Amino acid sequence: MNRREMLASVAGAAAATAILPSIAEAKKMAPPDVTPRAAGTHAVVPLPFDPRKLRGLSEKMLTSHHNNNYVAAVKNLNKVEIELDRVTKDTAGFQVSGLRERELTFTNSMNLHERYFGNLGGDGKASGNFLRALTSQFGSAARWEEQARATAMALGGGSGWVVIALSRLTGDLRIIASRGHDQAVVAGEPIMVLDMFEHAYQMDFGAAHAKYIDAFFTNLNWSVLDDRFRAATNALRAYGGATGGFAAVPTTVPAGIKANADALRATPSPKAQ
DSSP: OOHHHHHHHHHHHHHHHTTOOOHHHHHHOOOOOOOOOOTTOOOOOOOSSOTTSOSSSOHHHHHHIIIIIIHHHHHHHHHHHHHHHTOOTTSOHHHHHHHHHHHHHHHHHHHHHHHHHHTBSSOOOOOSHHHHHHHHHHSSHHHHHHHHHHHHHHHTTSOOEEEEEEETTTSSEEEEEESSSSOOOTTEEEEEEEEOSGGGTHHHHTTOHHHHHHHHHHTBOHHHHHHHHHHHHHHHHHHTSOSSTTTTOOTTSOHHHHHHHHHHHHSOOOOOO
C-alpha cells in the first residue's frame, strides 16, 4: 500500500469511526417497538416540490414519472401483499416464489422512487455533514461526484439506480449500481438516490442521459441528504456500530480508532436463539 492509499484508508476509517457510539452507550439503548403494517396499506406520497420549478426537468416528465411508475409500484405492492396474506401451507411453491419476487421488486421500486423524488427540489449547492463525510472518504468533493456520475453514465441507455448508501456492515458510504429493483447493498441505508431508468429522462432528453444527470445534480436537495445521513448515523449508533468492517483494522491507524474497533470486537455477541 502506497502513502496515498494509506492516507485514504485512514481517512475513511476516521470518518466511519466518527459515527460510532461508545459501547456503554449502545448497550443502554432499548430496542425499538415494532408495529406491523397491515397488508396492502401503503399510501402514495405526493411530490415534495413544485414540478414546475425544477431546472432542466419538465413538469410533464416529473408528473408522468410519479403518477405512472411510482404510483404503479405502490398499487402493485399493495396487491401482492394482500395475495401473500392469503398464502397457506398448501399454496404451490411456484406461486409463493413468484409473489415474493414481485414483492421485493415493488418494495424496492416504491422506496427508491420515494427517496429519488425526496432528494430533488433543491438548489444543487453541496454543503453539510453528508458532503463532509463524502469528501473525507473519497478524498475530495470532485472525486465522489466523479465516481457517482461515472456509475450513472454506465447505466444510461438501459435501466437501474445509483445509490449512495451508509453501510451498517462497514460503517462507511458506498456507491451502489443496480440494474433492477431487486438488487441492493445488504444492510445499506440509501442517502442519495438517482433513477437511471429511461422513464426518468427519455421524455425530456431522449438518449442524452448525460444531460439528465447534470439536471439531477442541479436540483439535488442537500438539506434532505443531510437529514437522511443524520438519521442513518443515529440508527447506526443505536445498532451498536458497524458489525463487520472493523474486524481487520490496520495497526497503523491512530490509536483512538483502533481502540474503538478493539472495543467493538470485544463486545460479547448476543446468544443465538
